[in-house]
Amino acid sequence: xxxxxxxxxxxxxxxxxxxxxxxxxxxxxxxxxxxxxxxxxxxxxxxxxxxxxxxxxxxxxxxxxxxxxxxxxxxxxxxxxxxxxxxxxxxxxxxxxxxxxxxxxxxxxxxxxxxxxxxxxxxxxxxxxxxxxxxxxxxxxxxxxxxxxxxxxxxxxxxxxxxxxxxxxxxxxxxxxxxxxxxxxxxxxxxxxxxxxxxxxxxxxxxxxxxxxxxxxxxxxxxxxxxxxxxxxxxxxxxxxxxxxxxxxxxxxxxxxxxxxxxxxxxxxxxxxxxxxxxxxxxxxxxxxxxxxxxxxxxxxxxxxxxx
Amino acid sequence: xxxxxxxxxxxxxxxxxxxxxxxxxxxxxxxxxxxxxxxxxxxxxxxxxxxxxxxxxxxxxxxxxxxxxxxxxxxxxxxxxxxxxxxxxxxxxxxxxxxxxxxxxxxxxxxxxxxxxxxxxxxxxxxxxxxxxxxxxxxxxxxxxxxxxxxxxxxxxxxxxxxxxxxxxxxxxxxxxxxxxxxxxxxxxxxxxxxxxxxxxxxxxxxxxxxxxxxxxxxxxxxxxxxxxxxxxxxxxxxxxxxxxxxxxxxxxxxxxxxxxxxxxxxxxxxxxxxxxxxxxxxxxxxxxxxxx
Numbered sequence: 022x023x024x025x026x027x028x029x030x031x032x033x034x035x036x037x038x039x040x041x042x043x044x045x046x047x048x049x050x051x052x053x054x055x056x057x058x059x060x061x062x063x064x065x066x067x068x069x070x071x072x073x074x075x076x077x078x079x080x081x082x083x084x085x086x087x088x089x090x091x092x093x094x095x096x097x098x099x100x101x102x103x104x105x106x107x108x109x110x111x112x113x114x115x116x117x118x119x120x121x122x123x124x125x126x127x128x129x130x131x132x133x134x135x136x137x138x139x140x141x142x143x144x145x146x147x148x149x150x151x152x153x154x155x156x157x158x159x160x161x162x163x164x165x166x167x168x169x170x171x172x173x174x175x176x177x178x179x180x181x182x183x184x185x186x187x188x189x190x191x192x193x194x195x196x197x198x199x200x201x202x203x204x205x206x207x208x209x210x211x212x213x214x215x216x217x218x219x220x221x222x223x224x225x226x227x228x229x230x231x232x233x234x235x236x237x238x239x240x241x242x243x244x245x246x247x248x249x250x251x252x253x254x255x256x257x258x259x260x261x262x263x264x265x266x267x268x269x270x271x272x273x274x275x276x277x278x279x280x281x282x283x284x285x286x287x288x289x290x291x292x293x294x295x296x297x298x299x300x301x302x303x304x305x306x307x308x309x310x311x312x313x314x315x316x317x318x319x320x321x322x323x324x325x326x327x328x329x
Numbered sequence: 330x331x332x333x334x335x336x337x338x339x340x341x342x343x344x345x346x347x348x349x350x351x352x353x354x355x356x357x358x359x360x361x362x363x364x365x366x367x368x369x370x371x372x373x374x375x376x377x378x379x380x381x382x383x384x385x386x387x388x389x390x391x392x393x394x395x396x397x398x399x400x401x402x403x404x405x406x407x408x409x410x411x412x413x414x415x416x417x418x419x420x421x422x423x424x425x426x427x428x429x430x431x432x433x434x435x436x437x438x439x440x441x442x443x444x445x446x447x448x449x450x451x452x453x454x455x456x457x458x459x460x461x462x463x464x465x466x467x468x469x470x471x472x473x474x475x476x477x478x479x480x481x482x483x484x485x486x487x488x489x490x491x492x493x494x495x496x497x498x499x500x501x502x503x504x505x506x507x508x509x510x511x512x513x514x515x516x517x518x519x520x521x522x523x524x525x526x527x528x529x530x531x532x533x534x535x536x537x538x539x540x541x542x543x544x545x546x547x548x549x550x551x552x553x554x555x556x557x558x559x560x561x562x563x564x565x566x567x568x569x570x571x572x573x574x575x576x577x578x579x580x581x582x583x584x585x586x587x588x589x590x591x592x593x594x595x596x597x598x599x600x601x602x603x604x605x606x607x608x609x610x611x612x613x614x615x616x617x618x619x620x621x622x
Contacts, residue, residue, distance in 0.1 A: 032461075039462035047478045151359065158610070162603035164554060166561045167577050167595030174588055265469035269558055283470060284562050287477050295477065299470050307465050 022318065029314050033307050040303050041093065045086055048296050098297030103289040108297035111282060116301075118188055119278035122201065122270065123263045125194050127256060129202025130209050130263075133157065135252065137206070138213025143240060145218060154210060161207035165266045168200045169273035186275030197274040201266050205259050212255055216248035223247075254317040261306040346539055346616065353615035360611025363604040370601055374420035383411035385418040394587050403593050406580065412590060415571060416597055422483075422572040423601070426556040427549040430490035435545060437491065438498025439537070443529045445499065446506025457503070460496035468493040469558055476564045486559060490552050498544055505537045539616040546609035550602040557598055573598045 073079055077088070092099065098108035137153040144150050176196060177185040187193045220226070221244050229239045268280030275281075279298055286294035354361045388408040395405040403412035445456040463471070472489040479485030509515065510533065518528050557574025571579065573594040580590035 035458065036461045036465050039458065040465055043462060043466075044474065047474050051478050155359075155607075158606050159599075159603060162550065162554075162599055162606050164557050164561070164574065164577070164595055164598050164602075166558065167591070167598065170577070170581055170584055170591055171595065174584055174592075178585055261467045265467035268467075268469055268473075269561065272562060283473065287473060287562075287564055290477075295474065299466070299474055302470060303466050306467060310465075 022322070025318055026315055029311055033311050037304060037307055038090070040307070041090055041300055042086070044296055044300055045089060048292050049082070049085075051290075051292065093297075093300060098300070099293035101286075101291055101294045103286075103291040103294065108293050111294065112279065112297060112301050115277055115279050115282050115298075118276050119264070119267055119271070119280065122194060122197055122267055122276060122278060123260065125198030126201035126205070126263050126267075126270075127259070129198050130204075130206040130259065133160070133203060133206035134209025135213050135249070137210040138252075139217060139240070139245070141210065141214045142217035142221070143236075150214075154214065157207040157210035159207075160203035160205070163200075163204060165200060165204050166269040166273050168203070169197065169270055172196045172200055173273070186273075188274075188276045193274075193276075197270045197276060201263060201270045204266050205262050208255070208259060208262075209252060212252050213248060216251055217244055220244040220248040250317070250320045254313045254320070256313065258310065258313065260309045264302055264306060346542070349615040350542075350612065353611050357611045357614070359607050363607040363611070366600065366604040367608060370420060370604075371424060374417060374424055377414075377417045377421070381414050381417060383414040385410060385414045394583070396587075397589060404587070404589055406590055407583065412593060415576065416573070416593060419571050419573045419576055419594060420597065420601075423553050423556065423574075423598070426483075426486060426490070426572060427553040427605075430487045431494065431545065431548045431552050433487065434491040434493075434495040435498050435541065435548065438495035439502050439534070439541065441495070442499040442502025443506050443533065443537075446503035447510055447525065447529050447533065449507075453503070456499065460499050463493065463496040464500075466493070469555060472555055472559055473562065473564055476559060481564055486556055489559065490555055493555070494548055494552065498541075498548075501540050501544060502537055505540055506533055509533045509536050543609070543613045543616050546605065546612045550605035550609065553598065553602055553605075 077085065080088075089099075096109050098112065100106065101108050101111060104111070134157060137157045141150040141153045173185050173196065176183045183196055184193050217240070221240070223244075226239060226244055229243050230236075234242070264279070267278060268283060270276070271278045271280040272284055279302055283295060283298040283302075285291075286298060354364065388410060389405070392405045393407060397404040403416065405411055406415070441456050441460075445453045471493050475489035475492050476485040479488055506529075510528075515528060515532055518532050523532075556572060557577070560572055560574030561578045563578065576594035577591050577598075580587070580594070584591050
């Protein structure tokens, strides 16, 4: 087990460095001089030279990459071109909002996805199966930003039940988390359904039925327990989707999270800001996947044996 | 010799692919209806100039924000352009964006997956590490960065969407190749001296077809959703070639006073993507042996 965990951690490190490298290359070939972008078109050449020097822009590429990796490891993502503030400070301010939104969205996707998957599996190939799966698939097919706008129009403007945008209390998070959670409920439902169907075909299920247990006791007590292990661990993979979806949800609902600052960084052509935000978000996703693998290995010891 | 080579190149489940698909469409009504919807939308978009009487880019001050009526079924936008016409022309962009980058990324992914699975070793290691890196990014963020680098516009959307989606295909095809290359027909081909490239493309690739069909039908809606998201965030296609996502983005300002403007393109995305997803689900159930019940 320990060997498996160490191996998984060791695999993650080069992936993370690769991610940093890809970002560095993509963001450093962008045309346009950062100093000019930062200060506007008409500045004196000697000022440009001074700032290029201060920002170490004229160092060889390899040195710049090395510095960027070492600084990132210490949590230093540079200074925003636009706001002249530490990128890490801005990320630290935004991150809790995204965590909150993602957490609520995960809850919503479970509340929709798991019961839908169970209902669909128990009533396989009936109208109920199709209705529940259809509802979940609809969430996957819904453009998140548009669902957000529609929700604002109906629930905030027409019915006035909920506030439109903001992040001041739980009420503000209801619409964004439902919209975002619904978008990944389909994955949860599909997985619950197929795992439960597979689990229901086991011999111990036949035994449980044979000894006269009610169908609900068989499903809930025996089959579901096995079926939900992969569902719960797939959550980590879902976090990647949710963080992507959060970019749009945050933009629509005015929540100042990571997605919002990434979008703002693109609009401002603020390279360090964009680089820092994307690197940080991706690192979170990698850490999440790692955690999921390890949890899964604990729940299902066959995994660590097979993967050696 | 030539005969022998052809016999060896047999396709393991050739007849069953089209037969499974036909059976699936006969039994699974949701998928059949979805297929009809998808085809109808494509025909409607392709034949647009034949039946639409308005020009999608013609401004008309008099008809700014005209409400839906007999003349303009979905009203007019802030510049007095007929919304229905724009929606149909937007379908062209959205469908192109669904198909072109998806095909492109699948060609790359298939090629790399074949190389990786067939040769194994160091080739496999580097290709799969590259795939790991791409898959580690939340795809929307990576697509945002790529189109930021390339400066926006439809070409950079194509590049961005291809960049984020080749890796999934590569993984699936690699796994398939690894299991296929152990089969006797590959062994037989190799023993009579068929070259590696010929084995990869003539003997192994045709047997990956079911996987490729499943991936293709499921990747198209994903690409359309991703493009609409990029457009909505302002890093997408440039006007006046308005895709559906861009239309929502443009008209969201008028959501409270003229809601139909932003709602209609969203409904279009939803219907098209939903139909594709239902179709893809059916195709997967029919072709993926692990999902069959």
